[in-house]
Amino acid sequence: MASYDRTFFDNVYNHAFPVLLRVVHRIVASREVAEEICHDAFVKLYERIDRFPDVDQATWWLLRVGKNLAFNYSKRQQRERSAYERSSSRGETVSDGADETVMRNEVAASVQTAIDELPKNLREVLVLSEYGDLSYREIAEILTISVGNVKVRAHRARARLQKVLEERGAI
Amino acid sequence: MRSEPTNGDALSALLKTLPMPNVQAARGRVASRIDSTLSRRNHSYAWWKRAVAVPLPAVAAVVLVVGSLAVVTMSGFLPSTDASAHVEPDAADALDIKVHVDASHTADLLDWLNEQDVGNVTIQLPDSATFDVLGEPVLVRPEELLIEPIDPGEEGSE
Structure with missing residues (x-):
């Protein structure tokens, strides 16, 4: 790799890594898997680093690839595990004995489950928006859809999530 | 910029309760793994699979020469017709x-x-x-x- 490409790769890494990690982590709900997917996505980026005119284009492509890898992993997991296994093994460790912590973990698990139950087209917009802190324009670039479509999906995702959480008493 | 449904602040706050990864720690771990993968890949990458940058004029010259040679060679193998066999x-x-x-x-x-x-x-x-x-x-x-x-x-x- 030429030194220019290496510098460009490093710039993309520094710029995109936090966003990619947060988005992927929210989809797969596992630190190890999220880091593995980030690694794979950046290696893919490295293989075609000379195709991107600027950091933004590379970042959007990277987020698209990372998001797809994460959803593929999540889909495989859903097929392989029963609902009980998913809920019990998901995410962060539960319970240190304090009631407040237990309650917080239960709420978090409930929110995570509600996010997972969203249709993929709504879920990806919600995750990119809420956990990637990306603008609607950036999400539109990543998903290759219109900004208006992003707004509609974001609204529907939040409305559906709120309804589900209200029904389950989380809100 | 975002359209907020009713009670949207409560929802946003709830979404933020989910545990987030430690970005700084993960950044170093993933970076070292990427470096390791890329250096291993560079060493094991077969030479015949590597991309080589070739100047466009050189490619054009080679294509021209090969094309000319092909035409000359093929003209020697073309079947002769009656018209071409008869010489005025x-x-x-x-x-x-x-x-x-x-x-x-x-x-x-x-x-x-x-x-x-x-x-x-x-x-x-x-x-x-x-x-x-x-x-x-x-x-x-x-x-x-x-x-x-x-x-x-x-x-x-x-």
């Missing part, structure tokens, strides 16, 4: 035919040439050929020129 007398002057003839069949070639109605024929002999002078040189008119085969029995008699 006017065009015979421009015809350049190379025929390699064994020395023992030189007489046959001369006989054949005598039978053809083709104007001037130039025979290019090998550069390395050496000939002995036989008899006396004479001047003849082109129309009177008749090439007769040499009787092998007469060779060296003078």
Whole structure:
């Protein structure tokens, strides 16, 4: 790799890594898997680093690839595990004995489950928006859809999530 | 910028309760893994799979040369048609035919040439050929020129 490409790769890494990690982590709900997917996505980026005119284009492509890898992993997991296994093994460790912590973990698990139950087209917009802190324009670039479509999906995702959480008493 | 449903702040706050990864720690771990993967891949990458940058003019030149060679080569293999086999007398002057003839069949070639109605024929002999002078040189008119085969029995008699 030429030194220019290496510098460009490093710039993309520094710029995109936090966003990619947060988005992927929210989809797969596992630190190890999220880091593995980030690694794979950046290696893919490295293989075609000379195709991107600027950091933004590379970042959007990277987020698209990372998001797809994460959803593929999540889909495989859903097929392989029963609902009980998913809920019990998901995410962060539960319970240190304090009631407040237990309650917080239960709420978090409930929110995570509600996010997972969203249709993929709504879920990806919600995750990119809420956990990637990306603008609607950036999400539109990543998903290759219109900004208006992003707004509609974001609204529907939040409305559906709120309804589900209200029904389950989380809100 | 975002459209918020009712009670949207509560929802946003709830979404933020989910545990987030430690970005700084993960950044270092993933970076070192990427470096390890890339360095391993660079070493094991077969040379014939590597991309090589070639200047466009060089590619164009190579394509031109190969194309020209292909045309020249293929023209030698094209089947001859009746039209191309027939050579008009006017065009015979421009015809350049190379025929390699064994020395023992030189007489046959001369006989054949005598039978053809083709104007001037130039025979290019090998550069390395050496000939002995036989008899006396004479001047003849082109129309009177008749090439007769040499009787092998007469060779060296003078």
